[in-house]
Amino acid sequence: MTEDCPTVIDLTVDDRTIQAPEGSSVLAACLAADIYIPHLCWLEADRPADAPAACRLCFVEIDGVAQPVTACTIAVEQGMVVHTATDAVRDLQKTALKLLLSVHRVDCKRCPANEACALQEIAAFLGTGLGCKPFERVLKEPEIDPRHPMLDYYPNRCVLCGLCVRVCDLRGQGLQLSFAGRGFDTVVGYFGAASEAAAACRSCRACVQACPTGALVKKSAPER
Numbered sequence: 001m002t003e004d005c006p007t008v009i010d011l012t013v014d015d016r017t018i019q020a021p022e023g024s025s026v027l028a029a030c031l032a033a034d035i036y037i038p039h040l041c042w043l044e045a046d047r048p049a050d051a052p053a054a055c056r057l058c059f060v061e062i063d064g065v066a067q068p069v070t071a072c073t074i075a076v077e078q079g080m081v082v083h084t085a086t087d088a089v090r091d092l093q094k095t096a097l098k099l100l101l102s103v104h105r106v107d108c109k110r111c112p113a114n115e116a117c118a119l120q121e122i123a124a125f126l127g128t129g130l131g132c133k134p135f136e137r138v139l140k141e142p143e144i145d146p147r148h149p150m151l152d153y154y155p156n157r158c159v160l161c162g163l164c165v166r167v168c169d170l171r172g173q174g175l176q177l178s179f180a181g182r183g184f185d186t187v188v189g190y191f192g193a194a195s196e197a198a199a200a201c202r203s204c205r206a207c208v209q210a211c212p213t214g215a216l217v218k219k220s221a222p223e224r
């Protein structure tokens, strides 16, 4: 095999044999084979060693591994046997989703992501709805951060997946977005707030397009 032709790995997922290039994550292999695993923080460019594993949604079980693991951080191995829909996996995914929803303003009818929202898709897949019980819902204030000259940021729609920050960084034009704050107060912020960000941000919309929810909205175009 040459570098241009990676070794192909065979693995079994939910009793189906699939193939994936060596070095792929279990998540990438499953998604490429049309086996859906809920996920929010994964980019196609992610390798298992550098996936941030922030959303804690993509759990699977693997034969020979004691606990469920995040599919985005595990590399495929020859003969690996993966289960994507066990009770333990579903319990973890439902808990992760409810924790996200416990800090989320669920107001879909007034959200630009309505009917194109990853949270809605995952909730429907898991059959949970968009409630957060038994967790209490706690929201941030203010509802909108309007400081960016081209974007409005809605912290209570943000799942802190980091995709906006990462796609902005990947463009290599200077990072305009970053996480700010800690713990519950973590939000997406802007380098230089109004002035520097205004000059450097070319309004490419990569961050808006990457956002799996309605947390980033272009000021001049409310519709995404």
Ligand code: SF4
Binding pocket: 104, 105, 106, 107, 108, 109, 111, 112, 113, 114, 115, 117, 118, 119, 120, 130, 157, 213, 214, 215
């Ligand atoms: S981000 Fe998704 S779940 Fe939240 S309000 Fe918007 S459409 Fe509804």
Ligand code: SF4
Binding pocket: 157, 158, 159, 160, 161, 162, 163, 164, 165, 188, 207, 210, 211, 212, 213, 215, 216
């Ligand atoms: S603004 Fe969107 S893309 Fe950025 S961290 Fe929040 S949910 Fe993720």
Ligand code: FES
Binding pocket: 038, 039, 040, 041, 042, 052, 053, 054, 055, 056, 057, 058, 070, 071, 072, 073
């Ligand atoms: S996609 Fe694996 S933890 Fe988010």
